[in-house]
Amino acid sequence: MEGWALITGASQGIGQALAAEAAAAGWNLVISARGVAQLEAVAAELRARHGVQVTPAAFDLAEPSAAEALWAAALTASGGQIGVLVNNAGLGWHGAFGTSPEGGAQEAEVIAVNIRALTTLAQLAVAHMRAAGAGRVLNVASTAAFMPIPHMAVYGASKAFVLSLSEALAVDLAGSGVSVTVLCPGATDTGFFDRAGTGTMRLMKLLPMPKPEGVAQAGWRGMMAARRIVIPGAMNTLSAFGPRLLPRALAARLAGVFMARSR
């Protein structure tokens, strides 16, 4: 199975590593993010290293209709041959709920990108792939999806949405030839935390931060094997499923301790 893959948030971090996985496996790519120069640089490197076609498509997925416009651009670039969607673009905002500057604009952006754009792209891709009788979707959630996340409440809730949506779709799509996989990384060594304004949290002092390449490899392989959930690493599996053994109120309070800035 090879053809064209659309990967969002592919200019850096986990998305860039996913794009490298896809290109190494011979997939032509449409890669997306806002930063044009970074996207062009990633595209040039993948073309040179792997000899695949790579089309950069710069969109701000927080903007209304950007997901629809990106999908249309991806279909045009691929000649209607998108066989893989990787819904990876995402962001977070660290701080007490209701205190984000500009009247909650940061949290609105988290919802727009992590939930609205991801859902729209999944809808468009699933419709297209159903008609073709084949396709793979990889949605990037987080181990944060498994428990309430104080200090990043909207981010945690957005990832719980992605996990729930993906697990439901995997059942809805059984027998269609289209699979949906949800990748749930734990804390990973990218620029995500700087951009989210977390500072150094207790979590980062306690847990090792793996590189994005291993996370991407686990996600790409899991998607190709049509697995429903991929949680890379034993510690992350423990932190995803451990809270199930606790009363939810206690799990939330503990998560709050780990997510607090360390002094």
Ligand SMILES: NC(=O)c1ccc[n+]([C@@H]2O[C@H](COP(=O)([O-])OP(=O)(O)OC[C@H]3O[C@@H](n4cnc5c(N)ncnc54)[C@H](OP(=O)(O)O)[C@@H]3O)[C@@H](O)[C@H]2O)c1
């Ligand atoms: N790093 C972690 O610890 C971790 C853990 C669990 C889950 N995740 C999830 O993994 C995914 C990738 O995270 P990462 O760590 O690789 O983060 P990252 O290094 O900050 O990369 C995020 C990517 O998303 C793009 N993006 C952000 N806002 C966008 C917007 N409004 N429109 C279009 N593209 C946008 C960024 O490019 P531009 O800024 O140029 O737009 C970038 O390519 C996210 O969904 C994140 O929630 C990360």
